[in-house]
Amino acid sequence: MASPSAQKPDSERYGWTSIILHWLGAVALVFSFTTGDPLEDAAGAERVSAYANHVFWASILGILLIARVVWRIRRGFKPNPSQQLALRVLARAVMIGFLISILGAVVSGLLLPWTEGTALEIGALTIASPMSSVPALYDFMAGAHSLFSHIWIALLLLHLLGALKHLIIDRDEVFGGIFWRSANGGRR
Numbered sequence: 001m002a003s004p005s006a007q008k009p010d011s012e013r014y015g016w017t018s019i020i021l022h023w024l025g026a027v028a029l030v031f032s033f034t035t036g037d038p039l040e041d042a043a044g045a046e047r048v049s050a051y052a053n054h055v056f057w058a059s060i061l062g063i064l065l066i067a068r069v070v071w072r073i074r075r076g077f078k079p080n081p082s083q084q085l086a087l088r089v090l091a092r093a094v095m096i097g098f099l100i101s102i103l104g105a106v107v108s109g110l111l112l113p114w115t116e117g118t119a120l121e122i123g124a125l126t127i128a129s130p131m132s133s134v135p136a137l138y139d140f141m142a143g144a145h146s147l148f149s150h151i152w153i154a155l156l157l158l159h160l161l162g163a164l165k166h167l168i169i170d171r172d173e174v175f176g177g178i179f180w181r182s183a184n185g186g187r188r
């Protein structure tokens with residue numbers, strides 16, 4: 001007999017694009033985070049290489065974020081799993097929080113060099129600063145960068161708790177649906 005998840009229509013499941021974007025995004029987020037911390041104490045050549053490493057992962061993360069938003073706009077959201085309204089609201093709030101946290105970290109990160117009056121360097125690309133150094137604005141951006149680049153950790157805990165609830169308590173298809181595409185497809 002087919003499992004309940006196998007009977008759901010294609011439009012209610014994730015396809016490979018969503019699954020791959022989700023996991024690549026998770027990897028890029030972890031690397032953006034772990035390459036950011038060493039920057040604070042690095043100096044000279046060590047800082048230049050640590051910075052290039054950090055910006056590489058952050059740029060990948062930014063591109064993946066845009067790709068995910070575009071994909072979601074084109075394919076729409078999967079219907080919410082049946083659970084209490086409060087949990088559905090919490091799940092959506094966590095997702096929006098992730099978006100804000102990542103977007104905030106990328107934007108504030110991009111603005112750090114400019115507010116310091118130096119060029120933004122992303123790989124071979126150099127974009128001159130449109131402004132001279134404004135120390136107060138730089139301090140504000142550095143604070144915003146630190147905040148946005150840490151908020152996602154709390155959200156991740158809630159996200160994992162939610163996923164485990166689906167795996168252990170609800171025993172529905174939600175947990176497995178982000179690891180593999182079901183045999184009869186998925187178009188979201």
Ligand code: HEM
Pocket residue numbers: 029032033034035036037038039040054055058059061102105106107108109110111112113142145146147148149150
């Ligand atoms: C292209 C985008 C980004 C640029 C240009 C950038 C640039 C920087 C710079 C210059 C610093 C050092 C600040 C200092 O010396 O105080 C830094 C720190 C840091 N960045 Fe980024 N960043 C970007 C995106 C991200 C993203 C997406 C994350 C995601 C988690 C992130 C996480 C961190 C962390 C954890 C630190 C350690 C310092 C702190 O806690 O404030 N960055 N980043």
